[in-house]
Amino acid sequence: MNIQGDAAENHDPAGRTKDSGTPLLRNSRAVRGPSIADVARTAGVSAQTVSRVSNGLSNVEEKTKLRVLDAMKQLGYRPNRAARALKSGQFKSIGVIVFNLSTYGNRRTLDAIATAASQAGYSVTLIPLHDPTTGTVTGAYQRLREQDVDGVVIIFEAHLFDREDITLPEDLPAVVIDSTPGSGHPMVDTDQAEGARFATSHLLDLGHQQVWHIGGPVSSFSAMHREESWRRTLNEAGIEAPAVFHGDWSTESGYHLGMELGRNPEVTAIFAANDQMALGAMRALHELGRRIPEDVSIVGFDDLEESTSFWPPLTTIRQDFSSVGRLSIEKLLQQISGNNPASGVTTVPTRLMVRKSTAAPAR
Known part of the structure; x- marks a missing residue:
């Protein structure tokens, strides 16, 4: 027993108070906690009925259920999760490890995971993790493990599994989102390459001779996939890709890079790796007196809810975060049930949302 504070100062291993030598009186229920039998006696029902209510089964009359729940509350009874897991083989709990909660995509994906898990009856x-290393992972x-989860969803948004020092244990079901597929576990992600191709091709189809790119951090898996696809799309059109301007996903970085690009009169089309950086670049272009889209067209990535309220409304790539979250839970539950899915990558399609921030270049 871990005894803290004042109680520790007034206790010795023999169970006597230090000031009086009188044995400490202990309530056995306080030590072990109330049992199913205690609840059954208080509610005037069988232990089997208490077990049914505890496990959420429906074959109990409502008035009896309410009486049992009232007894549980009165006694402070909590179901023994370990015992329930031994019986069912599951704790009905899922862990999520996420690196960088500040990005819009990770927040939306986490919300979708929580929704899908809840619908499946899991907490x-x-x-x-702010600094994913061998030790922190x-x-x-x-x-x-100490919290008895049945499986884990990992959202790292980085090339972590390219590093030899980071591996995932094989004794716990896991699904990886937004990272390199070297983990050996199933992976679910947006089709980053498709989205970047849509954005770049859209600008080329409008007649722009070059597309400049405001990319995300080089450590980001999704940013690098978008950058590679942007460069490949230009090369396939016979255009040599210019230097990339790397930001950090923030509006501020987009603003500073937009200032650099906007001062170049040859820049007529920009593909930003997310909507926040696109917004920052749009502000810079406005301050420089370059009109959007008459002088410069710009495309983002994500389709923020606010993208339609940018001025002008932003052309962008829509990611289906709900499907990413739902599929990750589906694949994890398959593993938990013993029906292991393939360890390959499942990609979720993107959509080009054409609005008012893109147009043909001025002649």
Whole structure:
């Protein structure tokens, strides 16, 4: 027993108070906690009925159920999760390890995961990592094991599994989102390459001779996939890709890079790797007196809810975060049930949302 504070100062291993030598009186229920039998006696029902109510089964009359629930509340009874897991083989709990909670995509994906898990009857335990290393990843896994989760969804948004020092244990079901597929576990992600191709091709089809790119951080898996696809699309059109301007996903970085690009009169089309950086670049272009889309067309990525309220409304790539979250839970539950899915990558399609921030270049 871990005794803290004042109680520790007034206790010795023999169970006597230090000031009087009188044995401490202990309530056995306080030590072990109320049992199913205690609840059954208080509610005047059988232990089997208490078990049915505890497990959420429907074959109990409503008035009896209410009486049992009232007894549980009165006694402070909590179902023994370990015992229930031994019986069912599951704790009905899923862990989520996420790196960088600040990005729009990760927040939306996490919301979709929580919704899908709840609909399947599972709770979610979240562990955010600010600096994913061998120690922090291992520590996060250990913490989730201690909390008795059935499986884990990992949202790293980085090339972590290219590093030899980071591996995932094989004894816990897992699904990876937004990272390199080297983990050996199933992976679910937006079709980043398709979205970047849609954005770049749209600008080329409008007649722009070059498309400049405001990319995300080089550590980001999705940013690099978008950048590679942008460059490949230009090359396939016979155009040599210019230098990339890397931001950090923030509006501020988009603003500073937009200032650099906007001062170049040859820049007539920009593809930004997310909507926040696109918004920052749009502000820079406005301040420089370059009209959108008459002088410069710009495309974002994500389709923020606010994208339609940018001025002008932003042409962007829509990601289906709900499907990413739902599919990750589906694949994880397949593993938990013993029906292991293939360890390949499942990609979710994107859509080009054409609005008022793009147009043919001025002649």
